[in-house]
Amino acid sequence: MAKTWEEINARIASGSAVVLTAEEFAAAAADEGVSAAARRVDVVTTGTYGPMCSSGVMINFGHSDPPIKMGEITLNDVPASGGLAAVDTYLGVTEPSRTRGIEYGGAHVIEDLLRGRAVRLRATGPGTDCYPRTEIDTWVTLEDLNQAYFFNPRNAYQNYAVAVNTTDQALYTYLGTLLPRLGNATYCSAGALSPLLNDPTYRTIGVGTRCFVAGAPGYVAWEGTQHNPHPDRDENGVPVRPAGTLAVIADLKQASPEFYSAATFTKYGVSSFMGIGVPIPVLDEDIAATLALTDADLTATIYDYGVQHRSRPSFGTVTYAQLRSGCIEVEGKQVPTGPISSLPVARRIAAELKRWVAEERFTLAPPLQQLPQVGSQSFKPLEVRTGEAI
Amino acid sequence: MPRKRLDLTFPPRQSLKPVIYHLVKDYDLVPNILRAQIHPAQEGRMVLEVTGTKESYAAGVAFLEGQGLTVSEAASDIVLDQEKCVDCGLCTAVCKPDALTLDPEAQTLVFDKDKCVYCEACVIACPRRAITLSF
Incomplete structure:
Protein backbone atom coordinates (compact mmCIF):
# COMPACT_ATOMS: atom_id res chain seq x y z
CA MET A 1 0.00 0.00 0.00
CA ALA A 2 3.07 2.23 0.12
CA LYS A 3 2.46 5.81 -1.03
CA THR A 4 5.10 8.15 -2.35
CA TRP A 5 5.75 11.76 -1.34
CA GLU A 6 4.79 12.76 -4.88
CA GLU A 7 1.42 10.98 -4.71
CA ILE A 8 0.63 12.59 -1.37
CA ASN A 9 1.70 16.05 -2.59
CA ALA A 10 -0.42 15.63 -5.72
CA ARG A 11 -3.47 14.95 -3.51
CA ILE A 12 -2.62 17.98 -1.32
CA ALA A 13 -2.29 20.14 -4.45
CA SER A 14 -5.67 18.98 -5.76
CA GLY A 15 -7.32 19.52 -2.38
CA SER A 16 -8.24 15.84 -2.02
CA ALA A 17 -5.71 14.78 0.64
CA VAL A 18 -7.09 13.16 3.79
CA VAL A 19 -5.45 14.91 6.72
CA LEU A 20 -5.90 14.08 10.42
CA THR A 21 -4.19 15.24 13.61
CA ALA A 22 -2.15 12.62 15.46
CA GLU A 23 -4.91 12.27 18.06
CA GLU A 24 -7.55 11.83 15.36
CA PHE A 25 -5.36 9.31 13.54
CA ALA A 26 -4.87 7.22 16.69
CA ALA A 27 -8.64 7.15 17.17
CA ALA A 28 -9.17 6.20 13.52
CA ALA A 29 -6.56 3.42 13.73
CA ALA A 30 -8.21 2.05 16.88
CA ASP A 31 -11.54 2.12 15.07
CA GLU A 32 -10.75 0.80 11.59
CA GLY A 33 -7.32 -0.80 12.14
CA VAL A 34 -3.85 0.53 11.33
CA SER A 35 -3.82 -0.89 7.77
CA ALA A 36 -7.11 0.66 6.75
CA ALA A 37 -6.23 3.98 8.39
CA ALA A 38 -2.82 3.92 6.66
CA ARG A 39 -4.50 3.43 3.28
CA ARG A 40 -7.16 6.09 3.83
CA VAL A 41 -5.12 8.87 5.43
CA ASP A 42 -2.40 10.82 3.59
CA VAL A 43 -1.01 13.19 6.19
CA VAL A 44 -0.96 13.32 10.00
CA THR A 45 -0.25 16.61 11.74
CA THR A 46 1.50 17.06 15.08
CA GLY A 47 1.93 19.96 17.48
CA THR A 48 3.71 21.00 20.65
CA TYR A 49 3.71 24.16 22.78
CA GLY A 50 6.30 24.06 25.51
CA PRO A 51 9.05 26.33 26.82
CA MET A 52 11.99 26.11 24.40
CA CYS A 53 15.01 28.04 25.67
CA SER A 54 17.22 27.59 22.62
CA SER A 55 15.27 30.02 20.47
CA GLY A 56 15.78 33.52 19.20
CA VAL A 57 15.53 35.89 16.26
CA MET A 58 17.92 37.17 13.64
CA ILE A 59 17.32 40.86 12.95
CA ASN A 60 18.54 43.41 10.43
CA PHE A 61 17.70 46.98 11.48
CA GLY A 62 18.66 48.84 8.30
CA HIS A 63 21.20 51.65 8.27
CA SER A 64 20.84 55.02 9.99
CA ASP A 65 22.30 58.23 8.55
CA PRO A 66 25.16 58.54 9.29
CA PRO A 67 25.50 54.78 9.70
CA ILE A 68 26.73 52.91 12.77
CA LYS A 69 28.54 49.62 13.28
CA MET A 70 26.58 48.40 16.28
CA GLY A 71 28.71 46.79 18.96
CA GLU A 72 26.79 46.89 22.20
CA ILE A 73 23.08 46.54 21.41
CA THR A 74 20.01 46.51 23.66
CA LEU A 75 16.32 46.16 22.83
CA ASN A 76 14.15 47.42 25.71
CA ASP A 77 17.29 47.06 27.86
CA VAL A 78 17.78 43.41 26.84
CA PRO A 79 21.27 42.84 25.38
CA ALA A 80 21.46 41.41 21.85
CA SER A 81 24.56 40.10 20.10
CA GLY A 82 26.84 42.68 18.50
CA GLY A 83 29.08 40.02 17.03
CA LEU A 84 27.65 40.15 13.51
CA ALA A 85 27.75 42.71 10.67
CA ALA A 86 27.02 46.39 11.35
CA VAL A 87 23.24 46.32 11.81
CA ASP A 88 22.60 42.58 12.17
CA THR A 89 21.91 41.02 15.54
CA TYR A 90 20.76 37.81 17.19
CA LEU A 91 18.45 38.16 20.16
CA GLY A 92 18.22 35.04 22.30
CA VAL A 93 15.02 34.43 24.28
CA THR A 94 16.76 33.69 27.60
CA GLU A 95 18.72 36.98 27.73
CA PRO A 96 17.55 38.89 30.85
CA SER A 97 16.90 42.64 30.89
CA ARG A 98 19.57 44.87 32.45
CA THR A 99 16.92 46.68 34.45
CA ARG A 100 14.17 44.12 35.07
CA GLY A 101 16.18 40.90 35.24
CA ILE A 102 14.38 37.70 34.33
CA GLU A 103 10.92 39.25 34.58
CA TYR A 104 11.55 40.70 31.11
CA GLY A 105 13.95 39.14 28.65
CA GLY A 106 14.63 38.43 25.01
CA ALA A 107 11.44 36.37 24.81
CA HIS A 108 9.38 39.34 26.01
CA VAL A 109 10.99 41.65 23.42
CA ILE A 110 10.01 39.16 20.71
CA GLU A 111 6.46 38.93 22.07
CA ASP A 112 6.22 42.75 22.14
CA LEU A 113 7.42 42.92 18.50
CA LEU A 114 4.88 40.24 17.52
CA ARG A 115 2.11 42.21 19.20
CA GLY A 116 3.02 45.25 17.10
CA ARG A 117 4.56 47.23 19.96
CA ALA A 118 7.48 49.61 19.44
CA VAL A 119 10.73 48.51 21.06
CA ARG A 120 13.55 50.86 22.13
CA LEU A 121 16.79 50.15 20.32
CA ARG A 122 19.98 51.53 21.78
CA ALA A 123 23.45 50.76 20.47
CA THR A 124 26.99 52.05 20.56
CA GLY A 125 29.76 51.51 18.07
CA PRO A 126 33.47 52.24 17.73
CA GLY A 127 33.06 54.87 14.97
CA THR A 128 34.95 53.91 11.83
CA ASP A 129 35.61 55.62 8.51
CA CYS A 130 32.71 53.76 6.95
CA TYR A 131 30.45 53.77 10.05
CA PRO A 132 31.13 57.13 11.74
CA ARG A 133 28.18 57.18 14.18
CA THR A 134 29.04 56.01 17.69
CA GLU A 135 25.63 56.02 19.37
CA ILE A 136 22.01 55.49 18.46
CA ASP A 137 18.80 55.65 20.51
CA THR A 138 15.58 54.99 18.60
CA TRP A 139 12.37 52.94 18.47
CA VAL A 140 11.57 50.11 16.07
CA THR A 141 8.55 47.96 15.28
CA LEU A 142 8.44 44.57 13.60
CA GLU A 143 7.24 46.26 10.41
CA ASP A 144 10.32 48.54 10.37
CA LEU A 145 12.79 45.68 10.42
CA ASN A 146 14.27 44.47 7.11
CA GLN A 147 14.52 40.90 8.32
CA ALA A 148 13.32 39.33 11.52
CA TYR A 149 13.26 35.58 11.56
CA PHE A 150 13.30 32.87 14.18
CA PHE A 151 16.41 30.80 14.08
CA ASN A 152 15.99 28.37 16.93
CA PRO A 153 18.94 26.05 17.52
CA ARG A 154 16.95 23.53 19.60
CA ASN A 155 13.20 23.02 19.51
CA ALA A 156 10.68 20.20 19.76
CA TYR A 157 12.64 17.86 22.02
CA GLN A 158 11.76 14.25 21.33
CA ASN A 159 10.45 13.29 24.76
CA TYR A 160 11.57 14.88 28.02
CA ALA A 161 12.24 14.10 31.67
CA VAL A 162 9.70 13.85 34.48
CA ALA A 163 11.16 15.92 37.34
CA VAL A 164 10.84 15.14 41.04
CA ASN A 165 12.68 16.38 44.12
CA THR A 166 13.69 14.14 47.03
CA THR A 167 15.38 16.88 49.07
CA ASP A 168 13.83 18.80 51.98
CA GLN A 169 13.87 22.11 50.09
CA ALA A 170 11.72 23.35 47.23
CA LEU A 171 13.71 23.61 44.00
CA TYR A 172 13.12 26.24 41.32
CA THR A 173 13.98 24.73 37.96
CA TYR A 174 13.29 25.02 34.24
CA LEU A 175 10.68 22.34 34.93
CA GLY A 176 8.94 24.62 37.44
CA THR A 177 8.74 24.57 41.23
CA LEU A 178 9.58 21.10 42.51
CA LEU A 179 8.13 20.61 45.98
CA PRO A 180 10.29 18.86 48.61
CA ARG A 181 10.04 15.17 49.56
CA LEU A 182 8.45 14.06 46.26
CA GLY A 183 5.74 16.71 46.70
CA ASN A 184 5.03 16.86 42.97
CA ALA A 185 6.24 15.78 39.54
CA THR A 186 6.37 17.95 36.44
CA TYR A 187 6.72 16.87 32.83
CA CYS A 188 7.04 18.57 29.47
CA SER A 189 5.87 16.93 26.27
CA ALA A 190 2.85 16.96 24.01
CA GLY A 191 3.00 13.15 24.21
CA ALA A 192 1.03 11.56 21.38
CA LEU A 193 0.89 14.92 19.55
CA SER A 194 4.64 15.59 19.81
CA PRO A 195 6.35 15.86 16.38
CA LEU A 196 9.41 13.67 16.96
CA LEU A 197 7.56 11.07 19.04
CA ASN A 198 5.48 10.48 15.89
CA ASP A 199 8.59 9.91 13.76
CA PRO A 200 10.89 8.24 16.27
CA THR A 201 13.62 7.25 13.80
CA TYR A 202 13.56 10.54 11.81
CA ARG A 203 12.36 8.84 8.61
CA THR A 204 10.29 11.74 7.28
CA ILE A 205 11.53 14.68 9.36
CA GLY A 206 14.93 15.99 8.28
CA VAL A 207 16.73 19.04 6.91
CA GLY A 208 14.31 20.93 4.66
CA THR A 209 11.08 19.61 6.22
CA ARG A 210 8.34 22.21 5.94
CA CYS A 211 6.75 22.85 9.30
CA PHE A 212 4.76 25.19 11.54
CA VAL A 213 6.83 27.58 13.66
CA ALA A 214 4.91 29.91 16.00
CA GLY A 215 2.13 30.29 13.43
CA ALA A 216 4.47 30.87 10.46
CA PRO A 217 5.40 28.40 7.74
CA GLY A 218 9.00 27.42 8.38
CA TYR A 219 11.63 24.78 7.80
CA VAL A 220 13.70 22.33 9.74
CA ALA A 221 17.13 23.93 9.17
CA TRP A 222 19.37 21.33 10.73
CA GLU A 223 19.54 18.82 13.54
CA GLY A 224 18.89 20.64 16.80
CA THR A 225 21.71 21.16 19.29
CA GLN A 226 22.08 18.23 21.68
CA HIS A 227 20.31 16.02 19.11
CA ASN A 228 20.97 12.53 20.44
CA PRO A 229 19.41 9.55 18.67
CA HIS A 230 20.84 7.04 21.17
CA PRO A 231 18.79 7.04 24.39
CA ASP A 232 16.95 3.88 25.46
CA ARG A 233 13.97 3.06 23.27
CA ASP A 234 10.84 1.10 24.05
CA GLU A 235 9.48 -1.91 22.13
CA ASN A 236 8.03 0.47 19.51
CA GLY A 237 11.41 2.08 18.93
CA VAL A 238 10.36 5.31 20.68
CA PRO A 239 12.90 6.98 23.01
CA VAL A 240 11.91 6.96 26.69
CA ARG A 241 14.20 9.90 27.46
CA PRO A 242 15.14 13.24 25.86
CA ALA A 243 16.57 12.33 22.43
CA GLY A 244 16.27 14.03 19.03
CA THR A 245 15.85 17.80 18.54
CA LEU A 246 15.22 20.18 15.63
CA ALA A 247 16.73 23.50 14.61
CA VAL A 248 14.01 25.51 12.87
CA ILE A 249 13.77 28.70 10.90
CA ALA A 250 10.71 30.87 10.06
CA ASP A 251 9.71 34.47 9.42
CA LEU A 252 8.79 36.33 12.62
CA LYS A 253 6.62 38.68 10.56
CA GLN A 254 4.33 35.77 9.66
CA ALA A 255 4.23 34.38 13.23
CA SER A 256 1.41 34.90 15.69
CA PRO A 257 1.36 35.65 19.43
CA GLU A 258 -1.31 32.94 19.63
CA PHE A 259 1.52 30.42 19.14
CA TYR A 260 4.40 32.24 20.84
CA SER A 261 4.55 33.45 24.46
CA ALA A 262 7.33 34.75 26.66
CA ALA A 263 7.87 32.90 29.93
CA THR A 264 9.70 33.47 33.22
CA PHE A 265 10.63 30.61 35.52
CA THR A 266 11.11 31.97 39.03
CA LYS A 267 14.72 31.75 40.25
CA TYR A 268 15.66 30.13 36.94
CA GLY A 269 15.32 32.50 34.03
CA VAL A 270 13.57 33.56 30.84
CA SER A 271 12.24 31.19 28.21
CA SER A 272 9.50 31.12 25.60
CA PHE A 273 6.60 28.90 24.69
CA MET A 274 7.22 28.05 21.05
CA GLY A 275 4.57 26.45 18.89
CA ILE A 276 6.01 23.78 16.60
CA GLY A 277 4.06 21.45 14.33
CA VAL A 278 5.31 19.02 11.69
CA PRO A 279 3.17 17.25 9.08
CA ILE A 280 4.02 13.58 8.61
CA PRO A 281 3.17 11.70 5.40
CA VAL A 282 1.54 8.30 5.94
CA LEU A 283 3.91 6.55 3.54
CA ASP A 284 3.36 3.00 4.80
CA GLU A 285 2.09 0.84 7.64
CA ASP A 286 5.29 1.17 9.66
CA ILE A 287 4.85 4.90 9.91
CA ALA A 288 1.14 4.47 10.54
CA ALA A 289 1.83 2.11 13.45
CA THR A 290 3.90 4.77 15.25
CA LEU A 291 1.43 7.53 14.37
CA ALA A 292 -1.30 5.42 16.00
CA LEU A 293 0.48 5.32 19.38
CA THR A 294 -1.35 7.09 22.20
CA ASP A 295 -0.35 8.58 25.54
CA ALA A 296 -0.92 5.10 27.03
CA ASP A 297 1.89 3.74 24.80
CA LEU A 298 4.46 6.52 25.25
CA THR A 299 6.67 6.68 28.31
CA ALA A 300 8.99 9.17 30.01
CA THR A 301 11.70 8.63 32.62
CA ILE A 302 11.45 10.10 36.13
CA TYR A 303 14.57 11.90 37.37
CA ASP A 304 15.51 13.28 40.78
CA TYR A 305 16.35 16.96 40.24
CA GLY A 306 17.41 17.09 43.90
CA VAL A 307 20.72 15.60 42.79
CA GLN A 308 22.70 18.45 41.25
CA HIS A 309 24.85 16.47 38.88
CA ARG A 310 24.87 15.87 35.15
CA SER A 311 23.64 12.31 35.70
CA ARG A 312 20.59 12.31 37.91
CA PRO A 313 19.27 9.12 39.49
CA SER A 314 16.17 7.72 37.82
CA PHE A 315 12.98 6.32 39.37
CA GLY A 316 11.90 4.35 36.30
CA THR A 317 9.35 5.23 33.65
CA VAL A 318 5.68 6.25 33.51
CA THR A 319 3.29 6.61 30.60
CA TYR A 320 1.96 9.97 29.47
CA ALA A 321 -1.55 8.67 30.21
CA GLN A 322 -0.50 8.17 33.86
CA LEU A 323 1.08 11.63 33.95
CA ARG A 324 -2.08 13.21 32.51
CA SER A 325 -4.23 11.43 35.12
CA GLY A 326 -2.80 13.93 37.65
CA CYS A 327 -1.06 11.41 39.90
CA ILE A 328 1.79 8.91 39.55
CA GLU A 329 3.49 6.54 41.98
CA VAL A 330 7.15 7.16 42.81
CA GLU A 331 8.96 5.05 45.43
CA GLY A 332 5.58 3.81 46.70
CA LYS A 333 4.31 7.36 47.18
CA GLN A 334 1.37 8.97 45.34
CA VAL A 335 2.81 12.09 43.68
CA PRO A 336 0.62 14.75 42.03
CA THR A 337 1.70 15.73 38.52
CA GLY A 338 1.60 18.96 36.55
CA PRO A 339 2.47 19.58 32.90
CA ILE A 340 4.53 22.46 31.51
CA SER A 341 3.73 21.95 27.85
CA SER A 342 0.24 23.18 26.94
CA LEU A 343 -1.88 20.41 25.45
CA PRO A 344 -4.77 22.73 24.45
CA VAL A 345 -2.40 24.90 22.36
CA ALA A 346 -0.63 21.80 20.96
CA ARG A 347 -4.05 20.61 19.77
CA ARG A 348 -4.74 24.01 18.18
CA ILE A 349 -1.38 23.84 16.37
CA ALA A 350 -2.06 20.34 15.01
CA ALA A 351 -5.54 21.49 13.91
CA GLU A 352 -4.18 24.67 12.28
CA LEU A 353 -1.48 22.71 10.44
CA LYS A 354 -4.17 20.24 9.31
CA ARG A 355 -6.07 23.21 7.86
CA TRP A 356 -2.90 24.43 6.08
CA VAL A 357 -2.35 21.03 4.46
CA ALA A 358 -5.99 20.25 3.69
CA GLU A 359 -7.19 23.71 2.64
CA GLU A 360 -4.20 25.91 1.89
CA ARG A 361 -2.33 23.26 -0.13
CA PHE A 362 0.68 23.28 2.19
CA THR A 363 2.68 20.54 0.48
CA LEU A 364 5.29 18.39 2.20
CA ALA A 365 9.02 18.39 1.53
CA PRO A 366 11.01 15.16 1.78
CA PRO A 367 14.25 15.61 3.74
CA LEU A 368 17.09 17.09 1.71
CA GLN A 369 19.36 15.44 4.25
CA GLN A 370 18.52 13.05 7.08
CA LEU A 371 18.98 13.96 10.72
CA PRO A 372 21.75 11.98 12.43
CA GLN A 373 20.47 8.44 12.90
CA VAL A 374 21.17 5.84 15.57
CA GLY A 375 24.87 4.98 15.47
CA SER A 376 25.85 8.15 13.63
CA GLN A 377 27.27 10.32 16.36
CA SER A 378 27.89 10.23 20.07
CA PHE A 379 26.63 12.75 22.58
CA LYS A 380 29.56 14.22 24.46
CA PRO A 381 29.77 15.86 27.88
CA LEU A 382 31.94 18.90 28.59
CA GLU A 383 35.03 18.10 30.61
CA VAL A 384 36.60 20.76 32.82
CA ARG A 385 40.28 20.99 31.89
CA THR A 386 43.17 23.32 32.54
CA GLY A 387 45.47 24.73 29.87
CA GLU A 388 48.30 22.54 31.11
CA ALA A 389 46.24 19.39 30.57
CA ILE A 390 45.84 20.08 26.84
CA MET B 1 -24.20 36.37 55.55
CA ALA B 74 -6.91 41.16 53.43
CA ALA B 75 -7.47 43.32 50.41
CA SER B 76 -5.63 40.98 48.13
CA ASP B 77 -7.28 38.59 45.77
CA ILE B 78 -5.86 35.95 43.46
CA VAL B 79 -6.70 36.87 39.89
CA LEU B 80 -6.18 34.69 36.82
CA ASP B 81 -5.66 36.64 33.59
CA GLN B 82 -7.22 34.40 30.93
CA GLU B 83 -5.63 36.48 28.16
CA LYS B 84 -2.13 35.71 29.40
CA CYS B 85 -2.75 32.09 30.43
CA VAL B 86 -1.59 29.50 27.88
CA ASP B 87 -3.06 26.50 29.74
CA CYS B 88 0.36 24.99 30.36
CA GLY B 89 -0.86 23.62 33.70
CA LEU B 90 2.34 24.25 35.64
CA CYS B 91 0.42 26.01 38.43
CA THR B 92 -1.58 22.83 39.07
CA ALA B 93 1.65 21.13 40.17
CA VAL B 94 2.04 23.48 43.15
CA CYS B 95 -1.62 23.97 44.11
CA LYS B 96 -2.06 21.78 47.18
CA PRO B 97 -5.80 22.43 47.79
CA ASP B 98 -6.60 21.63 44.11
CA ALA B 99 -8.09 25.06 43.45
CA LEU B 100 -6.19 25.02 40.14
CA THR B 101 -6.79 21.88 38.13
CA LEU B 102 -6.90 20.80 34.49
CA ASP B 103 -10.12 19.75 32.87
CA PRO B 104 -9.67 15.99 32.32
CA GLU B 105 -10.74 16.15 28.67
CA ALA B 106 -9.83 19.60 27.36
CA GLN B 107 -6.75 19.92 29.62
CA THR B 108 -7.60 23.60 30.05
CA LEU B 109 -7.09 25.36 33.37
CA VAL B 110 -9.98 25.46 35.84
CA PHE B 111 -9.77 27.83 38.84
CA ASP B 112 -12.11 27.04 41.74
CA LYS B 113 -11.63 30.07 43.95
CA ASP B 114 -13.62 28.53 46.81
CA LYS B 115 -10.81 26.02 47.31
CA CYS B 116 -8.03 28.66 47.20
CA VAL B 117 -6.15 29.22 50.46
CA TYR B 118 -4.19 32.22 49.12
CA CYS B 119 -0.82 30.55 49.61
CA GLU B 120 0.41 32.33 46.45
CA ALA B 121 2.46 29.32 45.29
CA CYS B 122 0.87 29.67 41.83
CA VAL B 123 1.83 33.35 41.60
CA ILE B 124 5.54 32.54 41.45
CA ALA B 125 5.06 29.25 39.58
CA CYS B 126 3.19 30.73 36.61
CA PRO B 127 5.70 31.29 33.78
CA ARG B 128 3.28 33.69 32.09
CA ARG B 129 2.82 35.77 35.26
CA ALA B 130 -0.88 35.35 34.54
CA ILE B 131 -1.79 34.79 38.19
CA THR B 132 -1.43 37.85 40.38
CA LEU B 133 -2.39 39.22 43.73
CA SER B 134 -4.62 42.20 43.15
CA PHE B 135 -5.10 44.95 45.71
Missing part, protein backbone atom coordinates in the same frame (compact mmCIF):
# COMPACT_ATOMS: atom_id res chain seq x y z
CA PRO B 2 -21.20 38.46 54.52
CA ARG B 3 -17.83 36.78 54.34
CA LYS B 4 -14.58 38.68 54.76
CA ARG B 5 -10.91 37.85 54.68
CA LEU B 6 -8.70 39.19 57.46
CA ASP B 7 -4.95 39.39 57.79
CA LEU B 8 -4.00 39.06 61.49
CA THR B 9 -0.61 39.83 62.99
CA PHE B 10 0.00 38.40 66.44
CA PRO B 11 2.54 40.19 68.66
CA PRO B 12 5.15 37.80 70.13
CA ARG B 13 3.60 37.50 73.59
CA GLN B 14 0.04 37.14 72.40
CA SER B 15 0.50 34.15 70.20
CA LEU B 16 -0.77 31.39 72.48
CA LYS B 17 -4.11 32.95 73.48
CA PRO B 18 -7.06 31.12 71.89
CA VAL B 19 -8.66 34.03 70.04
CA ILE B 20 -10.41 31.93 67.40
CA TYR B 21 -12.38 30.13 70.10
CA HIS B 22 -13.73 33.46 71.36
CA LEU B 23 -14.68 34.58 67.86
CA VAL B 24 -16.93 31.54 67.63
CA LYS B 25 -18.27 31.44 71.21
CA ASP B 26 -18.68 35.12 72.03
CA TYR B 27 -19.21 36.72 68.60
CA ASP B 28 -21.03 34.00 66.68
CA LEU B 29 -18.59 34.22 63.78
CA VAL B 30 -17.65 31.27 61.55
CA PRO B 31 -13.88 31.39 61.07
CA ASN B 32 -11.98 29.49 58.40
CA ILE B 33 -8.21 29.61 58.81
CA LEU B 34 -6.62 29.85 55.37
CA ARG B 35 -3.03 30.21 56.46
CA ALA B 36 -1.34 30.43 59.82
CA GLN B 37 2.24 30.63 60.98
CA ILE B 38 2.33 31.03 64.74
CA HIS B 39 5.23 30.08 66.99
CA PRO B 40 5.64 30.77 70.71
CA ALA B 41 7.43 34.05 71.51
CA GLN B 42 7.53 35.09 67.84
CA GLU B 43 5.36 37.35 65.77
CA GLY B 44 2.64 35.33 64.05
CA ARG B 45 0.53 35.77 60.92
CA MET B 46 -2.85 34.35 60.07
CA VAL B 47 -5.12 34.77 57.09
CA LEU B 48 -8.64 34.16 58.27
CA GLU B 49 -11.94 34.08 56.49
CA VAL B 50 -14.91 34.97 58.72
CA THR B 51 -18.59 34.67 58.03
CA GLY B 52 -21.12 36.48 60.20
CA THR B 53 -23.46 39.46 60.48
CA LYS B 54 -22.10 42.96 60.09
CA GLU B 55 -22.53 43.65 63.81
CA SER B 56 -20.81 40.52 65.06
CA TYR B 57 -18.03 41.08 62.51
CA ALA B 58 -17.38 44.61 63.87
CA ALA B 59 -17.49 43.37 67.47
CA GLY B 60 -15.18 40.46 66.65
CA VAL B 61 -12.62 42.73 65.02
CA ALA B 62 -12.76 45.07 68.04
CA PHE B 63 -12.16 42.07 70.31
CA LEU B 64 -9.11 40.97 68.26
CA GLU B 65 -7.67 44.48 68.37
CA GLY B 66 -8.31 44.60 72.11
CA GLN B 67 -6.19 41.47 72.41
CA GLY B 68 -3.25 43.34 70.86
CA LEU B 69 -3.55 41.87 67.37
CA THR B 70 -3.12 43.98 64.27
CA VAL B 71 -6.14 43.37 62.08
CA SER B 72 -6.35 44.37 58.45
CA GLU B 73 -8.83 43.33 55.85
